[in-house]
Amino acid sequence: MAPPKKNAGPSKSEYKDKEKPTQIRYSNIEAAKDVTITNDGATILKQMQVLHPAAKMLVELSKAQDVEAGDGTTSVCVIAGSLLDACQKLLSKGIHPTSISEAFQKASTKSMEILEAMTSPLDLNDRESLLKAASTSLNSKVVSQYSGILSPIAVDAVLRVVDPAVQDNVDLNDIKINKKLGGTVEDIELIDGLVFDQRTQGMGGPNRMDNSVVVSDYTQMDKVLREERQYILNIVKQVKKAGCNVLLIQKSILRDAVSDLALHFLAKMKIMVVKDVEREDVEFVCKSLNCRPIASLDHFVPESLGSAELVEEVHTGASKIVKLVLEEADRSLHDALCVIRCLVKKRALIAGGGAPEIELSLQLMEYANTLSGMEQYCFREFAEALEVIPFTLAENAGLNPIATVTELRNRHAQGEKTAGINVRKENVVQPLLVSQSAIHLASETVRSIMKIDDIIKLYNSVDFVIGCIDSSAKKRKYFVLKCLSYIFKD
DSSP states (O other), rough: OOOOOOOOOOOOOOOOOOOOHOOOOOOOOEEEEEEEEOOOOOHHHHHHHHOOHHHHHHHHHHHHHHHHHOOOHHHHHHHHHHHHHHHHHHHTTTTTTTHHHHHHHHHHHHHHHHHHHEEOOOOOOOOHHHHHHHHHHHHHSSTTTGGHHHHHHHHHHHHHHTTTTTOOOOGGGSSOOOOOSBBBBGGGGOOOOOSSOEESSSTTOSEEEEEEEEEEEGGGGGGGSSSOHHHHHHHHHHHTTTTTOOEEEEOOOOSSOHHHHHHHHHTTTTTTEEEEEEEGGGGHHHHTTOOOOOOOOGOOGGOOOOEEEEEOOOOOBBBOOOHHHHHHHHHHHHHHHHHHHHHHHOOOOEEOOOOHHHHHHHHHHHHHHTTOOOOHHHHHHHHHTTTTHHHHHHHTTTTTHHHHHHHHHHHHHTTTOOOOOOOOOOOOOOHHHHHHHHHHHHHHHHHHTTTTTEEEEEETTTSSEEEEOOOHHHHHHHHHHHHHHHHOOO
């Protein structure tokens, strides 16, 4: 009797997922007994509980990229990891860490020059280009299907708080994202004004007010509970006399900021009341309404009041959107706002889809041929390390990464500087500042790691102290190898 045939293994063409430890696979969705669904690099690293000093440096690297550019937080860590891998190869050839560090600094500076030559100038009045940049950022997010809705909101929000003719930066604190369960992502809208989570107070009071006069009053109502009825009435009369018909009251940490009796009088006077405004929102409210916070009744004068065309209380519908999607939509919209902010700071666009990295790799390789000695080896490894971005993009898109990168090399060698990975056949563009910041910060982080000789753990502290014990290349090589084994472990 013939032995049973063994099950045939998977074919070579069949996709095989990379095996990763369970703790790494679940690190991006499990933190503090809560669930987070995101593909934002800064969010994932922020919620990971890392102990190794090199891993902590990558977390800080991602945070720095988030502050500087707001986008490219995943790319900057991928580039840093690839540069560390390049350092390992150079160390194995016997090149001193100081030589590698200095060469990487020169390569980073040369990369900035090459990127500047690839850019296209941008006019902030060119709405179409701004929308393309915002869409490129959103298309890599979980809520990518809503990029057509979120992109115009991000562009309009930034352009409403800046004057393109005179300003070269954007304070995103002037734009407030208010998250509310109810409806779907399609219900997101841009409000040229203020939105409060709090409901209006008082029975029988107005819930709609046209041509309103608004004031942010955050302390004087705290005394109402200790005063008699006539005193409360006199206060309400003075509020009405000043011309105020919408009263915003700051949240009190001691007790209710306004009594039921006061609410009754204010409702009789047809004054809309919104209480429990958070302390950190007072400055934003005053700046939006062009009013001043009033701390005492003596300062309650018409000159301190602001105005609004319409104040209305709106009830949201039944909850349809999942809270996890709501949080990710918030993060995605913030990234899109940061992209437009980058274009205000440095008004230049560059092709996306791995095109800058391929062009940098090609030109740095050519420049390395003009160098000699160990510096030439370092420049070549730096150039080759940058190809990790198009390689990873192709891999994530389900393409053959080797064939794709090879094709891009040929196209760039023929002069197609904007050729990149474009699966959806759309215009993939990104701000110049995102690419420059990612390469600069990644190279600086790798240079910092290269200067580390050893780690000392203090027994009276849970933290690690990183310091240069000696200048031996052998110790530095050992440390870089330990870092790589921790970062890239399977």
